[in-house]
Amino acid sequence: MKLFKTILNTIPRPYLIRVSYYVRPLLAAYLKGDRYTDPINGKSYKKFLPYGYGEQRPNVLSPGTLSLERHRLLWLYLKNKTDFFTAKKKVLHMAPEQSFLPVFKKMQNLDYTTADLYSPIVDVKADILDLPFENDLFDVVICNHVLEHIEDDTKAMSELYRVLKPGGMGIFQVPQDLSLEKTYENFSITDPEERKKHFGQYD
Numbered sequence: 212m213k214l215f216k217t218i219l220n221t222i223p224r225p226y227l228i229r230v231s232y233y234v235r236p237l238l239a240a241y242l243k244g245d246r247y248t249d250p251i252n253g254k255s256y257k258k259f260l261p262y263g264y265g266e267q268r269p270n271v272l273s274p275g276t277l278s279l280e281r282h283r284l285l286w287l288y289l290k291n292k293t294d295f296f297t298a299k300k301k302v303l304h305m306a307p308e309q310s311f312l313p314v315f316k317k318m319q320n321l322d323y324t325t326a327d328l329y330s331p332i333v334d335v336k337a338d339i340l341d342l343p344f345e346n347d348l349f350d351v352v353i354c355n356h357v358l359e360h361i362e363d364d365t366k367a368m369s370e371l372y373r374v375l376k377p378g379g380m381g382i383f384q385v386p387q388d389l390s391l392e393k394t395y396e397n398f399s400i401t402d403p404e405e406r407k408k409h410f411g412q413y414d
Contacts, residue, residue: 238274249273251286251310278310305339305354306330339367344374355384362398
């Protein structure tokens with residue numbers, strides 16, 4: 212568990228993304244079993260891996276898709292409560308999770324575009340504060356665990372809304388600390404160690 216925590220807190224995310232493409236098949240083969248099933252790929256494992264930047268949660272990271280609880284919940288929601296898997300849709304996915312990207316990319320009903328400023332695996336290099344897309348373009352916009360990193364999150368959300376078609380579906384997730392009575396923000400804290408203390412992540 213300490214190894215995973217060290218990796219998460221020391222290796223920049225773009226490098227983690229690249230390395231994971233090689234490590235993931237090995238982890239999936241090693242942990243193959245029948246105790247836990249990942250709904251995203253339908254495969255089962257003897258256990259999931261621990262995950263967390265601070266205190267790690269045991270048995271939450273699927274070795275096959277690198278999905279966490281929130282990814283699997285969103286997958287089941289889209290599968291069971293929407294027509295995302297059947298209807299023709301034009302989709303924008305900001306900072307796409309590896310759990311979803313390869314699957315969504317192959318879905319014939321989706322016109323699927325990925326975008327991010329730093330990720331090495333996206334279709335379009337784009338700043339969320341100034342998206343290079345026309346108004347009312349996408350049926351679905353997905354943006355998970357990005358907005359908490361953006362100082363002008365209101366501007367970012369206005370951009371996401373601008374490119375979303377009227378009546379379209381926007382899925383925007385951010386982490387929550389339910390023990391806090393109000394949102395805590397402080398963008399003057401830039402030291403990675405201090406940011407970990409205050410926000411649980413270095414970035």
